Amino acid sequence: MSFKPLRIRKAAVLGAGVMGAQIAAHLTNADVETVLFDLPAKEGDKSGIAIKAIQNLSKLSPAPLADKSRQAAIVPANYDEHLELLRGCDLVIEAIAERTDWKLDLYKKIAPYLPDSAVIASNTSGLSINTLAEALPENLRHRFCGVHFFNPPRYMHLVELIPNKFTDADILAGLEAFLTTTVGKGVVYAKDTPNFIGNRIGVFSMLATMYHTEKFGLGFDAVDALTGPAVGRPKSATYRTADVVGLDTMAHVIKTMADTLPDDPWHAYFQAPLWLKALIDKGALGQKTGAGVFRKVGKDIVVLDLAKQDYRAADQKPSDEVSAILAIKDPSEKFAKLRASVDPQAQFLWATFRDLFHYSAFHLADIAETARDVDFAIRWGYGWQLGPFETWQAAGWQQVAGWIAEDIAAGKAMSSAPLPAWVSDGRTGVHGKDGSYSASQNKALPRSSHPVYQRQHFPDPILGEKFDQGTTVYENDGLRLWHLGDDIGIVSFKTKMNTVNDFVLDGIQRAVDEAEQRFKGLVLWQAKEPFSAGADLKGAMGLLQAGKVAEFEAMIANFQATSMRLKRSLVPTVAAIRGMAFGGGCEFQMHCTKTVAALESYIGLVEAGVGLLPAGGGLKEIALRCAKANPADPFNAVKAFFETVAMAKVSASALEAKEMGLLRATDTIVFNTHEVLWVAQREAAALADAGYRPALPAQIPVCGDVGTASLKMMLVNMLEGRFISEHDYEIGSRIADTLCGGVIERGSLVDEEWLLALERKHFVELAQMPKTQARIVHTLTTGKPLRN
Template sequence: MSKRIIKKVAIIGSGIMGSGIACHFANIGVEVLLLDIIPRELTDAEKAKGLSINDKIVRNRLVNDALNHALKSKPSPIYHQEFSKRITTGNLEDDIAKVKDVDWIMEVVVERLDIKKSVFEKLEKYRTPGTLITSNTSGIPIHFMSEGRSDDFQKHFCGTHFFNPARYLKLFEIIPGPKTSSEVLNFLNGYGEQFLGKTSVIAKDTPAFIGNRIGIFGIQSLFHQVKALGLTVEEVDKLTGPVIGRPKSATFRTVDVVGLDTLVHVANGIYENCPNDEAHELFKLPDFINTMMENKWLGSKTGQGFYKKVDKEILALDLNTLEYKPSKKANFATLELTKTIDKVIDRFKVLVSGKDKAGAFYRKNFASMFAYVSNRIPEITDELYKIDDAMKAGFGWEHGPFQIWDAIGVQKGIELMKAENLEPASWVQDMLASGVGTFYTIKEGATYFYNIPSKTQIKVPGQDSFIILDNIRKSNQVFKNSGVVIEDLGDGILNCEFQSKMNTIGGDVLAGLNKAIDLAEKDFQGLVIGNQAANFSVGANIGMIFMMAVEQEYDELNAAIKYFQDTMMRMRYSAIPTISAPHGMTLGGGCELSMHADKVVAAAETYIGLVEFGVGVIPGGGGSKEVALRASDSFRKGDVELNTLQEYFLTIGMAKVSTSAYEAFDLGVLQKGKDVVVVNKDRQIATAKAYAKIMAETGYTQPVKRKDVKVLGKQALGMFLVGTDAMQASNFISEHDHKIANKLAYVMAGGDLSEPTLVSEQYLLDLEREAFLSLCTERKTLERIQHMLKTGKPLRN
């Protein structure tokens, strides 16, 4: 069998989904042909320019407008604006013949079977045999679409359902048609995971497939429960958000973002096409939803839904009166009991035991969800782990239904159901009768799931490319303190995993990092600094800095800053390769740590930057030194060196944060030719380990400390001071911003040296620490730190 390579794809339909999918293929380096229909008539602007319907600019208007709108939207669908050059636009009349040259055609047109079938009829005239052809549908049965098409078409045809937005949501459902070949399914399953960075799930051709079938059930179930339990919109969102490992937008805010009409469309489809579903009546829309649809209260797209913003005030919909009222903060005694439980998975037992309205809600909610998912096997899938994967990847749940059920206890879950007059599917009782007490177990670092036909637990497939820290933490633990866990990844590579709140870097984390280097230098070959929390690290522990500064314990604060600097330099100049694996928010000290590793293996979704200006200081863990060093290394003969240095200065001064790992190269935070990006975060630790191993085995040599950093002295300092004076005079920056900027200028210039000079890294670190410490004596800096600690937002003072 020949190897299938995807060099070019054609996306048919440039709406929100089509443009988003086109951008994501461009993200991973694939050439994209994006096609849409021709406009039926000219706009007034086109008429005024004397254009005709035959002009190319007019014929491609719809596709170009859609793509431009997508590229300007926030959050951006593309990792880097330069990547949009990989997308070529056209229309379905002039350019349809070009699909003969692509490796994959994907249809993303309106959700109407007749239109989809007519598009496939046109495409088949030009499609090269053997080319993949798929439909991104959210619910139309796949077997209807390929009727009447050739055998080759049907063999290479299936559904490939992305979730919106395509860049950010990881679920990639693959739905076979009646004649789809196993080669096509296996290829797409692997391609989705390895190249697109998705969680690939092969689903059955049932209404709404897996993700939307379960997700819409969950939302519809809540719609029917909310009034019965006397809960408000705000209370439901409090109960169904981060406390149970769901997105901050929880339930009703999520519906507002997605659009009530979208949800209603899918719910109606399930209601009409699943008459035998035991929860059939739950998919019937409650009266308040019908009224909202009639009123066009669809959410963000219409300016109001379950929430409405009036000036700066957020109003919430009263579901009884259907009037908007000021949003109220929700509080429940049961939730208070979980505040000290850091791990979400450990909260569920407490939540279902609650004595208040929240406890009743969770018991009812989980009982209905457990019963429903158990009864969907084997209807929508044969394997229970696919339901969990779909909910985590498509709806942003930290844990899937069967994982939550395990956490509560399988027998306890059945008791919750019986209290609601519900029954689990018979296979659950068979599982318990066979002596298997949980849906999942961890063995030898791998996850096993209960396989219904064999009545035994078997290994979840596809784990060999991943290292899952949750699975190896206990068995492979080498060291642990309150800040880190150090695990043996095998093959002579250690991993240092942060365990502090938000992975902040304080004394315990730095002690753990030093211990990891000690262990690696003594008995191992390399060290990865990586974790699988939501964010890599939000930076240094500013609470500790604030307390020392308020108490005026300046000697202790100076020692703490030096300890941070020394640890970063220890990473850089250790005898073993150090690999940083940042992802999510990687701010301040987290960014400094990555800049001092031998190599960075960053997840594509890494938001990294030096943001210390926001709390009234400069980067003090080696970051200010490092940008001066990198500026020096980038000076080229004939360059205006001041311009290069100024770019780095502005990166810190404006607290720039990349919106992807690829943007971090532009900021100079990641380095081209040295650092790498992985699209699938699940592969990140394994990839980082592989690089550490390669570096160790190809003769890693401990680096020699640098004493050749070129600083420009008074020449640069004068330029910076003139610039900051002008910015303050123009009211672009405050007086305190001006003071911070001048401190940074002093460090990056290397002080007020009379001429350009070569200095050591330690010289710059001493300047950096002195500047950082002096800023910690300023009242306005303490106000900024205190405001950040209280609100999580920067203060401009």
């Protein structure tokens, strides 16, 4: 298929509530000029409601803005004074309260100001898109659809796209490309049915869980222990999720289902449980009011106990039998054991899965084009590792289908509605090599042929899906060098958390040699996040404990040599980052010709946390960047970096990493994590095509001992104020000495080797100190830093 690109320079978001303000924030993250509208305030500035919502963005956690300074770019507006601003907008997203009458009134009000070329969308979570479309003048209906973001919009991958019967196919295709690449989302098309796909299935799953909690007499904390990571779902599980969403919101969504789905065979269950109504009446609405199903008392979490009509300590866990069943790797054996067990927790889990499968299959034809759309909607919108159909298929399709049918016949299922005939037609599942099953068309449909997906070499796979893994050129125990049939080499690590050991170091050097012989460029990219958690501390610790200091120093020298090999390569090297790039991972990307980073990249030189300093060339690169920024007096730049490194600060996004100087201003930020590799390959090829040569070795003006003394004064103040320990002071002093070029005069010129030698000296001396070794051991055993 071909599509007309949708050029969106400016957007308006109507409604400055929680979702509207956060959608505006994420559009601003993506460099889309955004106006945020709300009702005129009764007193003061008429745009006061929008102004307050924008100010509130910096208080929310997780942060909606990927870089706090962008807050100033969102323009506050109100419907009385600023409707003229709509005339310049290419995209208008309505995100007001879920009331059809209010939405229709607003559409009538804005219609005269909407440009003929604008796309109009509603972020409704479940109201009819066709009904809303009728409120717009005819000339705008073909440019209107539902665009349903999930909360929080920056982090949840899912956006549901819901056409009305008049929506222009070109508009949808253009919007899909914009949402995928510019905003970084996973787009799923939903049919115009109440609650669409994600909330229809997700909220039903919560209702079934609530129903079975009561039926099997389980505590809310026990259910959360069973329905979180234990079954591949987020830590917030069921009841904590309800608290986060807001119990009033939860009740409202349930009521919407009851009102809009009168013919649903499960309709009898679409009502808020009595305890939920009681909590709402008391004003205990969950996280936003400080109490809901759970409540924090000091440092302890307490949970509502229905029998006691009071809160108690939240300490119920899965039973030993259920823990053992959930530990079974084979899904078909796991489900068989859950169904056969008499443990109430096991019966509860089987019952919730059974009713979820039953509901999803029964409604597939009405709500979605394919089973893939349902699974992705639940995975991307609710954070599950597998969607309902994938879970069922992995557990053995026919075996599970037989059990569901038996339970329906025995009156054990929540509804007596029969399973659709296609479920039991001998199939082994709904996902296969021809695509995913469409119940409405009764055939398997392949993935979308939209050109935007050519940018994803490795899209999020559905169960059983395999993608071309490329051709291996070289491989050792630490990494693989490969290509996808073009002239760009790709290096991927094979270590746990993509940490850096001797095999990785030697492998990268070999990969650069190979790339110089046979490729135009080289990309460092990991098949699985993180990019790299840094050096392999366990291996390093082994050398130290065995007293092999010379070997330890040689390993550090080899680390530095690897960084420099990436920097001096005769073909461009591009780091393609997603997720964490800590320590050595951060240093490698600093030495590559360029970095392409997903927005959600968390980058930092974190060595101080384990009692060390960056010694893979990171401090050397910082000194070089500071000298380039201001050759006459690099100290101010050095001071800012010094804090970042000494406090082991990590960026909360790639945009923030640019602010911190850990990414260069010229590095590229990509919003869709699945497009990072494709963009990195293009960047490498473009650099090569432009006649790339590595930079000549530099002479670096440094701050010298005067600079070190100034930085040490900062440390002395922090030590006296008890903000840092004696050992933190020791580490900080050595970081300062390295960044400032050692005990030499201010303004002296040094080369990169000089700074690398300083890094090595301090690193090896720190590593031999008992307090540093205690920090390393503590981090390796607990995963947490030790402040000693």
